[in-house]
Amino acid sequence: GQNIDQPTEMTATEGAIVQINCTYQTSGFNGLFWYQQHAGEAPTFLSYNVLDGLEEKGRFSSFLSRSKGYSYLLLKELQMKDSASYLCAVRGTGFQKLVFGTGTRLLVSP
C-alpha cells in the first residue's frame, strides 16, 4: 500500500523557523515533492528531492532520507504570507503519478 503522513496543522510566529515533517511508505520511490497551497488556490511547486540530503531554495529548504522514508520542509524567517497548506507528494514506481499526503495547514501569527 501507499501511505503518506504529515501533521494536520501547525502554528508559528512571524520571523521564526518551522519544520514540517513528512513520512512515507510507498511502492518504490522516484522523488518527493513539496507544494504550497493557499486557501482557495491551486497548489504551486516548492521543491523536489530524489537523493538524500538538503535542497535549499531561498527561505525554503527540503530534506530527504530515503532509508527512513522521511522528508521535511524547513521555512525560515516566516512571513504572514507563508500561511498556507503544505502538501508532501511522492512519485513511486510506474508512471508519473504522484501520491499526496493530506497536507499540513500552517498558521503564521504576528
Place this chain on the structure above:
Amino acid sequence: DVKVTQSSRYLVKRTGEKVFLECVQDMDHENMFWYRQDPGLGLRLIYFSYDVKMKEKGDIPEGYSVSREKKERFSLILESASTNQTSMYLCATGPGGGTNEQFFGPGTRLTVL
C-alpha cells in the same frame, strides 16, 4: 510561464446530470492529470493521460471517465453526477522528463444537489 486553465471556477449541477470539466494547457506537456480534493483526504488521482487518446485509471476512477482528443485538452466526465461527487476538481499537467513537477489549474468547485 505554464498556463493551465479550467472551464469553470464554480459549477452547480443536479443529481443524474452529465457533467463535463475541461482543462487546457499551453505548454505542450505530454502528461495531464485530474484530481479531486476533499477536506481530510487530500488530493486523490482520478485519471491521467500521457499522450493523446491514452488514459490510465488513477486511485478513484469509479463514476468518472476522461477524454483526450488533443494534446492540450483533457476532459473529465461525470456520466451521472451524484452528491458524493461534490468536491474541488483540480487539473494538472507535466512534462515527460526532468523532475516531472506538475502544474495545477485554478480548480473547479463542483456542487451536486
